[in-house]
Amino acid sequence: MALINPPAWMQAGSYPARTDRLVIASLLGYPGFLVDEATPMRIRQGVKPSYLNQQLKVRAAPTPNMTVIVSGGxxxxxxxxxxxxxxxxxxxxxxxxxxxxxxxxxxxxRKDCVIASVYDAETAGSASEWRLEVIQGTYAASAGAAVRPSLPPNAQILADLAIAPSQTSVAAANITDIRQFSVAAGGILPVPSASAPNRPHPGQAMYLTDLDVFRYGRLDGSTNTITPDQNIPWITPSVGTGYTTGGTTAGSPGNRNGPIRYRKVFRDGTPYMEWDGGATRVAGAQTANILAGTLPGPYIPYAVRSVSVARNATAITSVANSNSVVHTVKVDFDTAGAVTLIAATAGDVETTWFSLAGVSYPLA
Structure with missing residues (x-):
């Protein structure tokens, strides 16, 4: 049992380095991950956060070659x-x-790893130093089969490097930043959602850099999202071939529902998508992505969301007065980021305009 910061009259001429390390751990505080809960004297290790998180960032050489550069931090x-x-x-x-x-x-x-590692002869081995180093991965038959190499026990991963056959340089596209960030208990932690701690300090706020939201730790170890101002701007995407986005004046496409647009909002901590607007469709443009491209990752649902939306009135064979009724058609918001109109190729169910106004569903 180490006595941390003993009174001056108890100080000796020297003391174990472990004492200083425990003082540092006490200032940094909370473990952060469930796996460390059984060892409460651990901290959430990682890189010190900074503006734009440039500390110990791995980048390619100005003229890419078989080296990488690790910045200060x-x-x-x-x-x-x-x-x-x-x-x-x-x-x-x-x-x-x-x-x-x-x-x-x-x-x-292969997949190589750039790490910061500590070797301490007091507890294992004969070396006493810390290093920035690249650990080479084992070879695999494909990029998808390449796995991260075994790492020293006292290591902090900084980046993965994707190395292809006969590759002669490491460019930015080959580097995946996988730093996690350490912070004193209670401080705001900037971190991607994929590497956020699963047990943050109660009340500790995290800024999820990829989702642009704040999350905080609760007393039971779970987390919740801090609901932001809901005055969130709409995003107006381009529509795909065969579609014309809506307008608001007489005779406009989309039955005057306005242009197709979307945004992400939060309701009781859960992210939702909201859609608005409509479009006109060229006859025969079926089951194709309504949008010109796919939705960005933060706007894609974890499961397919199928909804019925209003479409134009059309006569249905053998159904009296059916041409005076506005009917519906199915739209799928899928996990690949497409927004797909599901309709037949012709006939009674032909769709000339449809509306996404009022469509809303949870993302998670």
Whole structure:
């Protein structure tokens, strides 16, 4: 049992480095992940957050070659060799160039890792230093089959590198930033949603950089989203071939429902999509994406959302007065990001205009 910050009269001429590490851990605070709950003296290790999160960022050389550059910054890394050993502060005061091993031959793909790692002879091995290094992955028959290599126990991953057969340089497209960020308990943590801690400190706020939302920790270990101002601007996408987006004046496409547009809002912490507007469709343009492209990731539902929307009146065979009724047609909002009109090719169910006004569904 270590005595942290003992009174001056108890100070000796020297004391174990572990004491300093435990002081650092006590200032950084909360573990952050459920797996660490059984070891409460751990912290949520990671890179110190900063404006635009440039600390220890891995980037390609100005003229890409088989090296990468790691920018300056701080990392906080726990000792996982033994329990209760505390946390290391690793400082890099400028750009560091790291060599990437040559690529393999035909059919040889691999995934390398750029890491910050600590080696401490007090708890394991003979080295006592911290390093920025590239760990080479094993070869695989395809890029999708390549897996991350085994890493030292006291390591913080900074980036993955995708290395293809006979590759002669590492460009920005080959680098995937997978840093996680550490923060003192209670501070706001900027982090992508995929690497957000599952047990943040109660009341700790996180800014999810890819979703542009705030989330906070609750007393039971769960999280909830801080509902933002709902005055969220609409996004007006381009429509696909065969469709003309709506207008608002007499004779406009889409039965004057206005242009197709969408936005994401929050209701009791749950993200929802809202749609508005309408479009006119060229006869025969069936089951194609209504939009010119797919929706961005944050606007795609986790499961297909099928809804019925209003369409033009049309006569239905053998149904009296059916041409005076506005009918419906199905639209699928799918997990690939397409918005698909589901209709037949011709006949009674032909669709000339439709409306998305009022369509709403949860994204998660």
């Amino acid at each position: 701080y990392a906080f890394i726990d000792n996982h060799d033994a329990g209760g050993q505390g946390t290391y502060v690793c400082a890099n005061d400028g750009d560091v160039i790291l060599n990437v091993q040559p690529a393999g031959g035909a059919g040889q793909f």
